[in-house]
Amino acid sequence: MRALISIITFMLVISSLYVTPSFADTLTIREGAPKSYVVKKGDTLWDISSLYLNDPWLWPKLWKFNPQIKNPHLIYPGDNIKLVYDAEGKPQLVLGKRQLKLSPQKRVSYKRDEPIPLLPLNVVEPFLSYEQALEDNALEGLPYVLGTDRTVKRALPGDLLYIKGDLGAERKFAIYRKGKSYIDPQTEENLGYEAVLVAVADLISSGDPDNGVPGKLRIATAKQEVRAGDVVKPIREGQDLPAFFRMRPVTTEMDGLIIATPSDLAGVTKFGVVVLNKGKQDQLQPGHILTVNRKSPTVVDQGLGPKYQEDATRYEKFVGQVKNLLRSEEDKGIYEMPYERVGQVMIFRVYDKVSYGIITKNQSPVYVGDQVSTPQS
Incomplete structure (x- = not known):
């Protein structure tokens, strides 16, 4: 019963998301977004919004002025979602004619008893309740x-x-x-x-x-x-949920790390849970969105061809370090590569010095040691 209450509570919590007006007032539909989409079993609102928006947390704006979809939380497998534009050129999603499965023997329609969720509640519910x-x-x-x-x-x-x-x-x-x-x-x-x-x-x-x-x-x-x-x-101790999640990017400078995964997985993908070394003392709050970045491998190039630092010999590393000291910026022996964005994480539970987050988007698996930072506009 407690688990059921937690899930229901979280559904109510997540349904009250909103986006601060100061961030991305204008919606930009991502290139290649489909003109229509048929909802499948297993989809989430986050999945569907990701098809249309680079920043899926702005999804309420995409559904906001839609007279046909009064409650986007009640969308079902088989529903046909269409992308249209209003008189002012603003994009919105509307509900088209419902899709039916046809076969020579019979016509089958999807049941409408299980609306799709925003996020897979079974992933985060244990962390919210226990x-x-x-x-x-x-x-x-x-x-x-x-x-x-x-x-x-x-x-x-x-x-x-x-x-x-x-x-x-x-x-x-x-x-x-x-x-x-x-x-x-x-x-x-x-x-x-x-x-x-x-x-x-x-x-x-x-x-x-x-x-x-x-x-x-x-x-x-x-x-x-x-x-x-x-x-x-x-069970009641330590399981209080916030009144609502206000999904928004962190606006202060943030430079943290993913320090653990509860499941001890080597790599975490979409909707996996991670632990960060930032918490309440860093002004982190539930609903905050952070970018996940990974530093590309360092390269040693000392004249015999470039090698990743981990593959270079001691001699090659030493010569590279000498070149760094003696040569110009354009001809260094050791090349520190930049950080590249590999994903996005939403914080859902915060403690004094650590916090739990759920990976909402990733280009590659997220690992312990990856950096988290303020999203770049």
């Missing part, structure tokens, strides 16, 4: 698992847990395990650590911690086996 990034020592003093009513070291759904500590009057708990530390590669500062959601459990008895009587929880669902020492927190 997953957390915590400061160091944040789990100290919390109730924790002593063991089970059986001699098992790894408990599963249905198992009874004994808990040391005060469970209070709460009825439902999340069980966490301390995960990897988030280290800032620029400063080597420990920014906190991942609190890994292990399971969700229901209260059976609060016990009597003052007299050494443990509380009891029963595991309802589990992502991993529960172990002795795992800590428990009421």
Whole structure:
């Protein structure tokens, strides 16, 4: 039920997006945008807007003055979307004649019971409802698992847990395990650590911690086996959602890094989740849009042909460094290549020193170590 409420809440949250008037007042349709498009199952509003706009977060302006599509959140597979222009030359999307699938045997139409979402809610919902990034020592003093009513070291759904500590009057708990530390590669500062959601459990008895009587929880669902020492927190703690997301680019100068991926993937693509080394103390807020950039490989060219720095010998690197010192700007031995834009990330959850973002657009996989910065207009 909590997960369902979170999803519904997020749908209401995301439906109230707007764009600040100071940014991109005029819509520019991207080159090669289709004149019409038939919505497919699995599409999102972000996908469709990306077909027409270089900056999909401006999508409300594309739908805003459309008398046929009063609520763009209620668009269904099979709907035929058309690009038109009003009397003032402003682009807008309208709803054309609905497409039907034809076959020799029968005519089949799409069901209209599942409107397409703005973003795939199943990707970010766990991070909005349970997953957390915590400061160091944040789990100290919390109730924790002593063991089970059986001699098992790894408990599963249905198992009874004994808990040391005060469970209070709460009825439902999340069980966490301390995960990897988030280290800032620029400063080597420990920014906190991942609190890994292990399971969700229901209260059976609060016990009597003052007299050494443990509380009891029963595991309802589990992502991993529960172990002795795992800590428990009421589900309501740390899961407050903002009143709304105001999707807009960061306007202050921002120079950060992607420091982790919750899934430990080598490369993250569209709608993957990443962790940044920037947070509230850097004025980052939910809804902020950042550009993801990657530095192109450094090249060493010392007279025997250019090589990537990682492939050059010590001698070649040394000669390149000497050339850098002795030669002009136009004839250096080591060439530091520029940063290139590889994607875009929207921030959806912010802590003091770190934040979670979802990749909304990418030209290539996004990796740990990629730079995030203020979008260039």
